[in-house]
Amino acid sequence: MDQTAALYIVPTPIGNYADITSRAIEVLNQVSLIACEDTRHSGKLLSHFGISTRKTAIHDHNERDRAQWIVEQLATGQSVALISDAGTPLISDPGYHLVKHVREAGYKVVPLPGACAAITALSASGLPSDRFSFEGFLPAKEKGRLDKLSALQQDPRTLIFYESPHRIVQSLESIVKALGEDRQIVMAREVTKTFETFLSGTAAEVLAMVMADDNQQKGEIVLMCHGFIQQQDEDAVPKVAIETLTLLAAELPLKKAAAIAAQIHGLKKNALYKLGLELDL
Known part of the structure; x- marks a missing residue:
């Protein structure tokens, strides 16, 4: 590994520990410090692979304050790895302010490829993947959700959202209202885990399936919606x-x-x- 001090962006498994890369393990072993979203959560993963590198917490509430401290560690020649609770850091997880601050300070930021729930789910969805838009989590309140979805109603790209299990029914109801009950969607749940499931159909059909099965209202969820299809004007003259x-x-x-x-x-x-x-x- 390059011994020049750098911040490494290290993806971790989204469910199956076997999905970690050998390079990720090497980097996590060799850096001086691992910045974790939650040190207790990440501690289980690191312990599983016998990684004893010193840890520190970087999360939404302290990221801005800790960014300068991380730069000070880099200034002493210590390389740092950034990991989130699962998947690729910064994708709906903390890290943006830290990476920006480190770059502005003139230090290298080295990204490693690896697990990402959005991309993993999209690859198996059967929806168009040549153009897509990752939109993160939908707003918690109904008005915010409907406003967000209405703004995306005519977006031709496949839309990808993360959703929490306790809000999945409400979000599907909002999709039906804003995008239409016939919009084709795919719901991926617990991707790479034991109870991985994919539900596909119209928005109304997927909503009905989720409401009929409490198990579909548990775990980590990726929602994917087919992009808007422009109807051809029958009267248009070629x-x-x-x-x-x-x-x-x-x-x-x-x-x-x-x-x-x-x-x-x-x-x-x-x-x-x-x-x-x-x-x-």
């Missing part, structure tokens, strides 16, 4: 048909030109005639 109409109208009466263009392209002649009038052909 560009090639407009070009044909324009050429014909230069030599023929508009009514005749519209009829021929409609026959060529399989369109309604009245729609082409109306368009010709609007274009003053």
Whole structure:
């Protein structure tokens, strides 16, 4: 490992300890300090792998204050690893202010690849993955949820949310209201764990499944919604048909030109005639 002092961003398993990488174990053993979201929670993982590196707590309530202290440790030549309770740090977890502060202080920030619940769930969802938007947790209050979802209603990307088990029913109800009961969604629960499940269907169908089974209201949850699909306007005239109409109208009466263009392209002649009038052909 590079001995130059650096902050390492180290993903940890989201459920199955076997998912940790050999590089992550190496880094956690070799750094001088591990900054944990919760030292007691992470202590179990570190103990499992025989890692005895000194730990310190970095969480939402102290991150800004502790960032300068971490920089001071780097200044003495000590490398630091940042881990969260599970998955990749900073993804709906603390760390943004720390990373920003360390970079501004001129020290290296070295990211390691690894587990991330959002990406893991998306890969098995069957939803489009070429474009997606990770939106974190939905607001706790209904108005906030509906406002957030309404703002995303026409987003064409697959939408990914994290959700807590005690709020999953309310969030699904909000999705039905804001995105529509027919929106295709996938709910991934306890990904990589013993009771991993994927539910898929329309928003209304998944809501019904969750309400009918209390077990689906437990554990860590990733909600994924198909992006908005723009309905094609049946009256829209293809560009090639407009070009044909324009050429014909230069030599023929508009009514005749519209009829021929409609026959060529399989369109309604009245729609082409109306368009010709609007274009003053």
